[in-house]
Amino acid sequence: MLSVTTETTSEDLDLLFGALADATRRGIVAQLAIGEATVTQLAAPFSISLPAISRHLKVLERASIITRSKQGRWRSARLTPTSLASAATWLSLHEHLWAERFDRLDDHLARLATEKSTPQTETETERG
């Protein structure tokens, strides 16, 4: 493992999530997960022009999801290791908080069901 301790900025996440917010780009990533490929190869499954693909690749590159290299007249793209990590981390972090939150909600509802008293609007009470 390389263990590059890069700090993930908000802009990194913008670029990452933004890059993944497009079906064509996710398709490209899926193809690259199978293996390195050239632009024309990557373009094959889609019914859009090569320049369009070229720009999608640029978006993926800017988000550090892919790395590109030149060999002869072919440009090949490959996935960058650990590039999705920040996105995955953010998601898993929030999924955990989520889960906790719902545990607490369950708890809360259970308590309410038992006590069966005042209508709740925690707006003022617990957010400080």
Add this chain to the structure above:
Amino acid sequence: MLSVTTETTSEDLDLLFGALADATRRGIVAQLAIGEATVTQLAAPFSISLPAISRHLKVLERASIITRSKQGRWRSARLTPTSLASAATWLSLHEHLWAERFDRLDDHLARLATEKSTPQTETETERG
């Protein structure tokens, strides 16, 4: 457990990743992970107008990340359980393929280092 077996469409992922591709919206999600909140409360940390927040909330709602309800004159937002799951699944799936890919690459490089023979470009035989 609810276990809603909803098929995740490509558009779902577009909406999900798209919604998360904005720092303000991620900030809102982070706040909501702490607890349910009203629009004004959610707006507080940001220096943008309330209408802007209102629209961010609409984006999050469309992506099913949050659910909204009305109580009196307050609209409260809360996180939707499992809503991030599809995004997380997609990411983890591709992270795995990724990892495999790099294992194979390592292997490949190791073999190359040992054999030290023909330059590789499976597309067509060429020289540089």
Add this chain to the structure above:
DNA sequence: GTAACACTTAACATGATGGTTAACTATATC
């Protein structure tokens, strides 16, 4: 009833996206 509050909707400006075709660069082939 009227005023304040908590929003949302409307109308608008502006910049980013995503697509196109045409032209350009660079490499390979004849």
Add this chain to the structure above:
DNA sequence: GATATAGTTAACCATCATGTTAAGTGTTAC
């Protein structure tokens, strides 16, 4: 040198995103 191939860049267009301010909708408070 001429031509084909692989891809990018340029110019353009339509649509969407994000922000603004101003006006509108309900709801609470006086």
